[in-house]
Amino acid sequence: MAPDPVIPSNDATLVDGLSGATLPVADRGLQYGDGVFETIAVLDGRPCLWERHLARLREGCDRLGLPAPDPGVLAAEAQSLAAGCARAVLKVIVTRGDGGRGYRPPSPAASRRILALAPWPAYPDAWRTEGVRVRWCATRLGHQPRLAGIKHLNRLEQVLARAEWDDPEVPEGLMLDLDGHVVSGTQSNLVVLRRGTALTPPLDRCGIAGVVRALALETLRAAGIAVREARLTREEVNDADALFLTSALIGCWPVRELDGRALDPRALPPLLAARIVAGAFGP
Numbered sequence: 001m002a003p004d005p006v007i008p009s010n011d012a013t014l015v016d017g018l019s020g021a022t023l024p025v026a027d028r029g030l031q032y033g034d035g036v037f038e039t040i041a042v043l044d045g046r047p048c049l050w051e052r053h054l055a056r057l058r059e060g061c062d063r064l065g066l067p068a069p070d071p072g073v074l075a076a077e078a079q080s081l082a083a084g085c086a087r088a089v090l091k092v093i094v095t096r097g098d099g100g101r102g103y104r105p106p107s108p109a110a111s112r113r114i115l116a117l118a119p120w121p122a123y124p125d126a127w128r129t130e131g132v133r134v135r136w137c138a139t140r141l142g143h144q145p146r147l148a149g150i151k152h153l154n155r156l157e158q159v160l161a162r163a164e165w166d167d168p169e170v171p172e173g174l175m176l177d178l179d180g181h182v183v184s185g186t187q188s189n190l191v192v193l194r195r196g197t198a199l200t201p202p203l204d205r206c207g208i209a210g211v212v213r214a215l216a217l218e219t220l221r222a223a224g225i226a227v228r229e230a231r232l233t234r235e236e237v238n239d240a241d242a243l244f245l246t247s248a249l250i251g252c253w254p255v256r257e258l259d260g261r262a263l264d265p266r267a268l269p270p271l272l273a274a275r276i277v278a279g280a281f282g283p
Helices: 028-032 050-064 071-082 126-130 156-162 211-222 234-238 270-280
Strands: 013-015 035-043 087-095 112-118 132-136 172-176 182-185 189-194 197-200 226-229 242-247 251-258
Touching: 013 071, 028 087, 035 050, 050 071, 050 087, 050 211, 071 087, 071 112, 126 251, 126 270, 132 242, 156 172, 182 189, 182 234, 189 211, 189 234, 197 211, 211 226, 211 242, 211 251, 211 270, 242 270, 251 270
Parallel strands: 132 172, 132 251, 197 226
Antiparallel strands: 013 112, 035 087, 087 112, 172 182, 189 197, 189 242, 242 251
């Protein structure tokens, strides 16, 4: 693959379609986290899984009562930033726009769209084949069913959890909810293989419904593997036959170690892992 092109800083961000524009201090996304976002892999000038990301963005806007951006305009702006990039990360943010002091949202709201391009993260390729080391986080996820599943802008729980360690050899930590059930990683979804069944935590009280999580579950079902959502304790996850993580940027990472306990990264058949990765970076 060719080296990633340098992304000019003045062309890497669009705010309501304007290159290099700044964000007003009064923006409610900045003031209150009042908005939603998507983090999208760009490969060979193409935003991956665009329609899945767009569907989740629309759902998030509907849940928060935000006017969703015109999909044609959003696609054209995304393509203008992604064009010519071998690999990059595209972040799409929709906020409620400007508002006065106080929590009461403006009515009608004039949503603001922000698209920003960033370099691809320096993840070792070996993490996809040899697996990753993972730890448990002390910070827990609170319950809020109205926000569960969507990718809203308030990510302070994940920020606090990710601040718990600084070891580049441990790229991810698993988070529990207030009842002690496992939900996800700080930046990924979790799938647990136990006794021939693929289990994944439900996301009805907290957590993000990842687009690659959905794709991975579809891939497993198509391969004849039983899949179901289940509330899992830390002990049940520690007792798993295998674990793997999914997200739009990592694709699929098998777990080779959880808090010092060795796991077999090949317990997830490599062919299936490769199918998930191929799907994650597909159209």
